[in-house]
Structure formats: C-alpha cells, structure tokens
Amino acid sequence: xxxxxxxxxxxxxxxxxxxxxxxxxxxxxxxxxxxxxxxxxxxxxxxxxxxxxxxxxxxxxxxxxxxxxxxxxxxxxxxxxxxxxxxxxxxxxxx
Numbered sequence: 145x146x147x148x149x150x151x152x153x154x155x156x157x158x159x160x161x162x163x164x165x166x167x168x169x170x171x172x173x174x175x176x177x178x179x180x181x182x183x184x185x186x187x188x189x190x191x192x193x194x195x196x197x198x199x200x201x202x203x204x205x206x207x208x209x210x211x212x213x214x215x216x217x218x219x220x221x222x223x224x225x226x227x228x229x230x231x232x233x234x235x236x237x238x239x
C-alpha cells in the first residue's frame with residue numbers, strides 16, 4: 145500500500161467509526177438503555193451534589209447526585225450513569 149491508500153483507508157475508517165457511534169447512541173436513547181461514563185470528581189458542593197469532569201475532558205458538569213453511598217472528594221474516580229443525556233446523569237459507583 146502506498147501512503148495515499150493508507151491515508152484514504154484511515155479516513156474511511158474514521159467516517160465509519162463516527163457513523164456507527166451515532167447509530168449506537170441513537171438506539172441506546174431510543175430504547176432507554178442506561179449508558180455509563182468514566183469521570184473524575186472536580187469538587188463537592190455543600191448540598192452533597194458533585195461537580196465532575198468526564199475522563200479526558202476539561203468541561204465540568206455541575207451538581208450531579210451522588211448515589212454511590214460513598215463519601216466523595218476532589219479527584220476521586222467515579223462511574224456516571226445516564227439514560228438520555230448527561231443532564232440527568234448520576235454518580236453510581238466510586239472506583
């Protein structure tokens with residue numbers, strides 16, 4: 145394979161991967177299947193809700209409910225769960 149063929153193959157793989165992810169995500173939403181995310185606690189609020197960052201991201205998602213039955217502090221690793229969007233996510237497990 146020459147360099148152009150290799151680059152074209154990578155390009156096609158990226159497009160296919162993006163399309164498959166969109167299809168899977170839409171079906172998860174359509175069927176109401178819970179989705180999990182790995183995250184890190186950014187801070188804990190006075191009302192015991194938690195601000196988190198998804199693994200590999202810098203955006204803080206504020207005020208999620210902690211349903212893990214664990215005391216959380218900044219930099220704890222957790223799993224989030226959500227059915228339709230991160231706006232209704234909750235912390236389910238402390239790693």
